Amino acid sequence: MDENVIVALEKRGVVSATFRKLEPVKKKTIYKVVLAAFAEDIFESVSLEKVALAAGISKGSLIQYFMHKGNLLEFAGGIFLDDYRRHWDNYFMTEYAVRAKDRIANFMAAHLDYWDNAKTEFKFFMKIHYENSADLTKGIRNEFLKLRSGYFSQIIGRGMETGEIRRDMETEFISLLILASLKNLEQIYAAALQTPKTKVDLKDLAAKTVMILFDGIGG
Amino acid sequence: MDENVIVALEKRGVVSATFRKLEPVKKKTIYKVVLAAFAEDIFESVSLEKVALAAGISKGSLIQYFMHKGNLLEFAGGIFLDDYRRHWDNYFMTEYAVRAKDRIANFMAAHLDYWDNAKTEFKFFMKIHYENSADLTKGIRNEFLKLRSGYFSQIIGRGMETGEIRRDMETEFISLLILASLKNLEQIYAAALQTPKTKVDLKDLAAKTVMILFDGIGG
Amino acid sequence: MDENVIVALEKRGVVSATFRKLEPVKKKTIYKVVLAAFAEDIFESVSLEKVALAAGISKGSLIQYFMHKGNLLEFAGGIFLDDYRRHWDNYFMTEYAVRAKDRIANFMAAHLDYWDNAKTEFKFFMKIHYENSADLTKGIRNEFLKLRSGYFSQIIGRGMETGEIRRDMETEFISLLILASLKNLEQIYAAALQTPKTKVDLKDLAAKTVMILFDGIGG
Amino acid sequence: MDENVIVALEKRGVVSATFRKLEPVKKKTIYKVVLAAFAEDIFESVSLEKVALAAGISKGSLIQYFMHKGNLLEFAGGIFLDDYRRHWDNYFMTEYAVRAKDRIANFMAAHLDYWDNAKTEFKFFMKIHYENSADLTKGIRNEFLKLRSGYFSQIIGRGMETGEIRRDMETEFISLLILASLKNLEQIYAAALQTPKTKVDLKDLAAKTVMILFDGIGG
DNA sequence: GATGAATGAGCATTCATTCAT
DNA sequence: GATGAATGAATGCTCATTCAT
Numbered sequence: 001m002d003e004n005v006i007v008a009l010e011k012r013g014v015v016s017a018t019f020r021k022l023e024p025v026k027k028k029t030i031y032k033v034v035l036a037a038f039a040e041d042i043f044e045s046v047s048l049e050k051v052a053l054a055a056g057i058s059k060g061s062l063i064q065y066f067m068h069k070g071n072l073l074e075f076a077g078g079i080f081l082d083d084y085r086r087h088w089d090n091y092f093m094t095e096y097a098v099r100a101k102d103r104i105a106n107f108m109a110a111h112l113d114y115w116d117n118a119k120t121e122f123k124f125f126m127k128i129h130y131e132n133s134a135d136l137t138k139g140i141r142n143e144f145l146k147l148r149s150g151y152f153s154q155i156i157g158r159g160m161e162t163g164e165i166r167r168d169m170e171t172e173f174i175s176l177l178i179l180a181s182l183k184n185l186e187q188i189y190a191a192a193l194q195t196p197k198t199k200v201d202l203k204d205l206a207a208k209t210v211m212i213l214f215d216g217i218g219g
Numbered sequence: 220m221d222e223n224v225i226v227a228l229e230k231r232g233v234v235s236a237t238f239r240k241l242e243p244v245k246k247k248t249i250y251k252v253v254l255a256a257f258a259e260d261i262f263e264s265v266s267l268e269k270v271a272l273a274a275g276i277s278k279g280s281l282i283q284y285f286m287h288k289g290n291l292l293e294f295a296g297g298i299f300l301d302d303y304r305r306h307w308d309n310y311f312m313t314e315y316a317v318r319a320k321d322r323i324a325n326f327m328a329a330h331l332d333y334w335d336n337a338k339t340e341f342k343f344f345m346k347i348h349y350e351n352s353a354d355l356t357k358g359i360r361n362e363f364l365k366l367r368s369g370y371f372s373q374i375i376g377r378g379m380e381t382g383e384i385r386r387d388m389e390t391e392f393i394s395l396l397i398l399a400s401l402k403n404l405e406q407i408y409a410a411a412l413q414t415p416k417t418k419v420d421l422k423d424l425a426a427k428t429v430m431i432l433f434d435g436i437g438g
Numbered sequence: 439m440d441e442n443v444i445v446a447l448e449k450r451g452v453v454s455a456t457f458r459k460l461e462p463v464k465k466k467t468i469y470k471v472v473l474a475a476f477a478e479d480i481f482e483s484v485s486l487e488k489v490a491l492a493a494g495i496s497k498g499s500l501i502q503y504f505m506h507k508g509n510l511l512e513f514a515g516g517i518f519l520d521d522y523r524r525h526w527d528n529y530f531m532t533e534y535a536v537r538a539k540d541r542i543a544n545f546m547a548a549h550l551d552y553w554d555n556a557k558t559e560f561k562f563f564m565k566i567h568y569e570n571s572a573d574l575t576k577g578i579r580n581e582f583l584k585l586r587s588g589y590f591s592q593i594i595g596r597g598m599e600t601g602e603i604r605r606d607m608e609t610e611f612i613s614l615l616i617l618a619s620l621k622n623l624e625q626i627y628a629a630a631l632q633t634p635k636t637k638v639d640l641k642d643l644a645a646k647t648v649m650i651l652f653d654g655i656g657g
Numbered sequence: 658m659d660e661n662v663i664v665a666l667e668k669r670g671v672v673s674a675t676f677r678k679l680e681p682v683k684k685k686t687i688y689k690v691v692l693a694a695f696a697e698d699i700f701e702s703v704s705l706e707k708v709a710l711a712a713g714i715s716k717g718s719l720i721q722y723f724m725h726k727g728n729l730l731e732f733a734g735g736i737f738l739d740d741y742r743r744h745w746d747n748y749f750m751t752e753y754a755v756r757a758k759d760r761i762a763n764f765m766a767a768h769l770d771y772w773d774n775a776k777t778e779f780k781f782f783m784k785i786h787y788e789n790s791a792d793l794t795k796g797i798r799n800e801f802l803k804l805r806s807g808y809f810s811q812i813i814g815r816g817m818e819t820g821e822i823r824r825d826m827e828t829e830f831i832s833l834l835i836l837a838s839l840k841n842l843e844q845i846y847a848a849a850l851q852t853p854k855t856k857v858d859l860k861d862l863a864a865k866t867v868m869i870l871f872d873g874i875g876g
Numbered sequence: 877g878a879t880g881a882a883t884g885a886g887c888a889t890t891c892a893t894t895c896a897t
Numbered sequence: 898g899a900t901g902a903a904t905g906a907a908t909g910c911t912c913a914t915t916c917a918t
Binding site: 497 | 907908909910911912
Binding site: 704705706716717720725726 | 893894895
């Protein structure tokens with residue numbers, strides 16, 4: 001959890017100076033608790049009482065840190081987005097694959113792996129995108145959309161240069177379509193999480209997805 | 220609005236016998252009002268008071284017809300699913316295209332057209348899928364998933380037989396991927412509705428989508 | 439408690455139709471309880487919880503009757519103003535005194551008597567005028583001001599015609615001054631209520647007040 | 658702001674020794690801010706947070722200086738009462754008029770002038786007397802009452818000696834009545850402040866008031 | 877069968893005051 | 898002595914649901 005993000009959130013009025021000055025450990029605890037709360041329930045069902053209790057602080061402090069309930073979600077979203085961005089920015093800086101197809105395949109597989117190692121974050125992400133009012137999530141959904149389609153755009157842009165990817169369509173459109181297929185995998189993964197007995201070979205699904213994306217479903 | 224569906228909903232405990240016996244016109248009015256309510260707001264923000272008022276009935280009657288609030292959503296979802304199913308079942312019965320590619324392209328284009336002529340239904344569909352708790356929507360989401368992927372499965376199955384579609388992957392997997400691309404178009408359309416100035420050539424997007432699906436993004 | 443006033447209050451959005459339809463006895467009980475509440479405490483210290491308890495109804499009903507707390511005060515003020523107006527309108531219709539001086543003296547004495555027989559109403563009146571935010575009381579204070587100065591204006595106007603009262607000053611100004619002397623008596627009475635041992639001859643004070651008003655303090 | 662008053666307030670437990678020892682400038686600033694706060698809002702609506710912020714000190718210091726919120730009002734009232742007393746004591750020491758009638762007329766006119774040059778103080782005075790719980794203001798209201806009626810008593814007592822004022826009534830009673838007419842002027846002035854367009858000739862009103870007081874309204 | 881009055885649980889938010897640093 | 902972080906009591910209001918008429 002980057003202190004600079006806290007500062008940025010303070011500037012946006014999401015957290016108070018009081019919160020910023022808290023010991024990092026405490027801030028992290030609160031983040032984890034808030035994230036878990038919104039990963040488990042929709043906004044309306046999350047109560048300050050329960051969050052405060054889980055975080056080991058008083059309701060009064062909670063409201064002092066975040067001013068109002070809406071900012072709890074904003075905060076969790078802001079921090080997680082930053083973590084997420086940091087993770088994948090770093091990923092792409094140390095990426096070794098060269099071919100566009102491999103790059104996309106690897107990214108998708110890594111993605112499912114990432115979620116598999118961060119279940120709470122995944123649930124939060126899915127709740128944000130599929131189970132909460134757009135009024136509350138518009139901002140954060142957009143950030144994720146820009147970020148994720150941006151990753152694909154870069155790969156696609158490079159792929160077009162090398163001739164690996166067709167040049168007769170807008171990069172952005174192709175990005176959205178690939179992103180849709182990643183979302184598809186995420187939803188399959190989410191469904192699998194619900195019914196634990198099911199074994200899904202996520203690597204395989206990612207590979208097939210990319211295969212279709214590149215070669216098409218044509219016979 | 221099919222009376223048989225009402226009977227089925229009564230058996231599932233979604234509506235009461237009292238509701239079933241209502242004049243069809245009244246039932247239809249109530250359906251329209253409930254649909255519009257959940258198309259506009261998330262579950263928690265919909266109040267029985269306002270729904271009753273808009274439907275021209277009393278709060279007491281409303282609860283007598285549906286037992287509890289959750290069933291309002293269940294009811295609207297059930298009726299709309301049936302309408303939707305009826306519409307597309309009929310569509311496929313009178314479909315003239317032969318080639319898999321055309322069938323999918325036509326279906327997608329027709330779909331966006333369908334939504335464009337049924338904005339309230341579209342909003343309802345999107346709210347159900349992207350802005351309401353899975354606890355409430357699991358059932359209806361699943362029904363739509365089965366139905367929609369089923370349509371694609373049929374086309375794909377036939378396409379595999381004719382050799383138009385590759386046979387090295389499970390029909391179901393391919394269906395989901397195509398469905399994901401339809402969802403992508405629906406989200407683009409939803410975004411366009413939000414910002415009215417934007418002109419999006421939906422036909423074109425549908426065509427490009429199918430082109431990529433069949434031929435791939437490979438250069 | 440006049441039903442027409444309830445209807446008027448409903449039109450002003452002060453009470454709900456639900457309240458209007460209540461049995462008159464219940465409405466009266468609620469009025470008495472609300473009046474007593476605001477007679478005893480300032481607005482901020484009156485809690486819906488306590489009022490509901492005292493009235494033998496639930497907090498939910500209370501809010502259903504009055505929509506929000508502010509309307510409780512508005513309601514009590516409205517009903518009391520009407521009672522007050524009715525009382526004094528009637529008083530002036532059956533008044534027998536002829537001379538302006540006597541009319542004013544009688545009115546003042548009767549006033550203190552009136553309050554003496556309606557202690558809760560008096561406390562309410564004083565709380566409204568001296569112990570609550572003008573934001574909340576502006577309307578009702580103004581109504582009382584108009585009504586009371588109006589009574590004096592009529593007496594004064596007639597007194598000017600008969601030559602009993604000087605004609606070199608505006609009726610309204612003289613009314614306000616007489617009203618101020620009535621307020622003075624009310625404050626003296628209020629002080630006396632606080633310290634029960636004190637005996638104050640209110641009749642005497644009223645008489646002296648009028649004597650000074652008419653003859654002046656000049657030696 | 659007299660240091661002796663601070664000492665007296667400290668003895669009454671209104672301010673702490675810590676506050677007394679503050680630099681005079683700081684004490685004055687705090688006084689001005691507290692006065693303005695209670696001039697603008699009723700007790701319940703004044704928040705320590707805002708007062709501290711406006712005074713440029715911390716909430717902790719504020720509570721250390723005054724122990725509890727109630728003392729803020731007590732403090733502002735105490736200081737202002739002293740200023741007020743000092744002003745009018747001085748006024749009466751340098752007063753040149755001789756006749757009772759003139760003395761009262763001058764005092765009233767000077768009073769309205771005084772308020773006109775001290776609007777915050779006037780608002781504070783009015784809030785104290787007409788818009789705050791008697792529980793909080795009983796003390797200070799009484800002080801002002803004693804002081805103000807005292808001024809009039811002196812004039813009246815002297816007037817009785819010279820035969821300018823009737824001797825058949827208690828001095829105190831006459832004082833209260835004259836005070837009531839001053840309050841009347843203050844309320845007219847307050848109303849005029851609210852509706853800035855209105856022009857009121859305060860001097861004229863004061864003159865008329867005294868004319869009536871001395872000669873009566875008799876024709 | 878229709879109505880709508882009554883209920884009460886639930887929750888965000890405010891803010892004076894305490895107290896550790 | 899100054900600060901401001903922590904607290905928790907208090908309260909208005911919303912709304913689904915119950916139930917008497």
